[in-house]
Amino acid sequence: DGGITQSPKYLFRKEGQNVTLSCEQNLNHDAMYWYRQDPGQGLRLIYYSQIVNDFQKGDIAEGYSVSREKKESFPLTVTSAQKNPTAFYLCASSINFMNTEAFFGQGTRLTVV
Amino acid sequence: SQQGEEDPQALSIQEGENATMNCSYKTSINNLQWYRQNSGRGLVHLILIRSNEREKHSGRLRVTLDTSKKSSSLLITASRAADTASYFCATTGTASKLTFGTGTRLQVTL
Numbered sequence: 001d002g003g004i005t006q007s008p009k010y011l012f013r014k015e016g017q018n019v020t021l022s023c024e025q026n027l028n029h030d031a032m033y034w035y036r037q038d039p040g041q042g043l044r045l046i047y048y049s050q051i052v053n054d055f056q057k058g059d060i061a062e063g064y065s066v067s068r069e070k071k072e073s074f075p076l077t078v079t080s081a082q083k084n085p086t087a088f089y090l091c092a093s094s095i096n097f098m099n100t101e102a103f104f105g106q107g108t109r110l111t112v113v
Numbered sequence: 114s115q116q117g118e119e120d121p122q123a124l125s126i127q128e129g130e131n132a133t134m135n136c137s138y139k140t141s142i143n144n145l146q147w148y149r150q151n152s153g154r155g156l157v158h159l160i161l162i163r164s165n166e167r168e169k170h171s172g173r174l175r176v177t178l179d180t181s182k183k184s185s186s187l188l189i190t191a192s193r194a195a196d197t198a199s200y201f202c203a204t205t206g207t208a209s210k211l212t213f214g215t216g217t218r219l220q221v222t223l
Contacts, residue, residue, distance in 0.1 A: 006155075033211065042201060043156075043213040058210065090155055094211070101146060102203075102211055104155035 003027065006091050006105035013085075013112050021076045021108045023091035031097040032074040036060060037088045037107075046089075049074055050097040078110065085112045117202045117214030125220040132189040134217040136202030137182075143205045145178055147187050150199045150216070159187075159200075192221045 004025040013019045023032065030051050035043040045058030049068040063082025068074050074093075078085045088109050092102040117138040126132050136145070144163045148156040162169045162178045162185070169176045175188040189196055202214045 035213070040218075042215040045210060045212065048210065059212075088153075092156075092211075101158040101161055102148075102156075104148075104157070106155045107153070109153075 004091060004093050004103050004105040006089075006108050008108060009106065011108055011110045013110070015112055016080045018077055018079050019085075019110065021078070021089055021091075021110070023074045023076065023105060025072055025074075025093045025103070027093055027095075027103060028071070029093035029095055029103070030071070031094045032068065033092045033094075033102065034058075034064075034066065034074070034076045035090045035092065037090060043090060046076065048097075085110060117204055117212070119200070119202060119214045119217040121217060122215070123218045123220070125222065126192055128192060128194055128221055128223050130192055132192050132196070132219055132221070134187045134200055134219070136185045136187070136214050138185075138202070138204050138214070139183065140206050142180070143207070145176075145185050146203045146205075146211075147174075147176060147185075148201045148203060148213075150201065152198075156201065189219075192219075194221050194223055197221045 007022045033048045034046040037043050044060050046064050047066040049055040052071045055068050065077045090107045091105045094100045094102045117136045120135045146161045147159045150156045160171045162176050173190045178185045199216045199218050201216045
């Protein structure tokens with residue numbers, strides 16, 4: 001089945017620890033995105049990648065880091081510098097960066113205690 | 114920053130009624146898309162309308178776009194309980210980022 005997979009679905013971490021969220025797609029899409037969603041809110045763009053080995057900061061990149069070493073993978077690391085990391089994280093991909101629909105994973109709910 | 118704002122924030126209707134949601138945005142766009150999100154899940158793409166289009170249909174969905182007013186509307190006709198979800202508009206502009214609005218929570222009751 002083609003699609004975009006996020007893992008794990010739920011993640012708990014202690015304050016001060018870095019944590020990496022996985023996002024894999026087998027759709028052969030060039031573009032990938034990470035969004036953060038807080039309760040009752042819209043999606044805010046953290047990082048995006050137009051093509052392998054390239055990525056750009058979104059609107060709320062502080063405290064996060066990404067890599068895009070392979071076309072199918074775009075992991076997000078939530079670092080200890082992120083002041084309020086508890087949120088629902090969504091990964092998406094699209095054929096290219098312009099004018100095409102995005103396909104979303106099912107999300108990872110991160111809780112930092 | 115959020116490009117779009119949906120209105121209303123929440124909408125409650127009965128099954129069979131039509132639901133209309135509006136989206137306003139701030140800057141020039143290449144296209145506007147509507148997505149649906151069931152609680153605690155990922156988003157699902159519904160429809161894309163390009164900046165040179167004014168209206169588009171897909172099944173029970175009708176989307177309009179008015180670039181002069183920087184606004185779009187999503188109409189769901191003959192709503193069903195299964196349409197209960199949050200609906201988001203998203204825009205792609207000159208910066209090519211896909212930017213989402215704040216969403217409308219739709220509740221369809223039997």
